[in-house]
Amino acid sequence: MTTRRIFINNLVVQASIGMLEHELVHRQPLHIDAEFDTTITQDVQDHDIGTVLDYRQLRQALIEVSTLEHTNLLETLIERLAERIQNEFPSVERVKIRASKPEAFADCDAVGIEIERSR
Numbered sequence: 827m828t829t830r831r832i833f834i835n836n837l838v839v840q841a842s843i844g845m846l847e848h849e850l851v852h853r854q855p856l857h858i859d860a861e862f863d864t865t866i867t868q869d870v871q872d873h874d875i876g877t878v879l880d881y882r883q884l885r886q887a888l889i890e891v892s893t894l895e896h897t898n899l900l901e902t903l904i905e906r907l908a909e910r911i912q913n914e915f916p917s918v919e920r921v922k923i924r925a926s927k928p929e930a931f932a933d934c935d936a937v938g939i940e941i942e943r944s945r
Contacts, residue, residue, distance in 0.1 A: 829919065832862045832881050839889055842896040843903060843927070850896070854929055856903075857936060858888055862911065863920040879917055887914060892925075900925055904939045912943060920944040 841856040843849065864879045871877045891910050897903040904925050911921045926938025 828866045829863045830866050830878075832864065832879060832884060834858070834860045834881065834885055834888065837885065837888060839892045841892045841903075843892075843898075843900060845898045854927060856892055857926045857928055857938075858892065858907075859924040860884070860888060860907075860911075861920075861922040862915070862918045864915075864917045865919055867917070879915065884911065884915065887911060888923075900927065900939045904941045908941050908943050912945070918945075 837858040840853040922942040924940040926936035928936040930937045
């Protein structure tokens with residue numbers, strides 16, 4: 827079996843996330859890194875995007891889950907992200923997602939959560 831890895835690095839969305847008073851009122855930047863291992867079931871046809879998993883759809887799913895509603899915990903959001911990818915994209919055998927809040931603390935670049943799931 828051959829796999830192809832698709833990755834998205836440093837996708838920045840404005841998310842309503844957190845339990846602190848200011849987080850309940852204001853959106854904040856959320857950085858998302860993701861990897862998707864897909865099973866290759868057919869040869870790539872250069873003029874047919876249907877022969878590959880379209881990374882635009884993966885990106886859109888990450889944006890939608892991250893921005894559609896308020897989420898209290900980053901752990902909850904990252905579970906939702908992984909679940910959406912596994913449910914919507916059956917060719918994804920492994921998903922690894924890292925979400926981080928760059929404005930959480932002044933003394934570090936970011937704080938975040940990472941999850942990895944395989945079928």
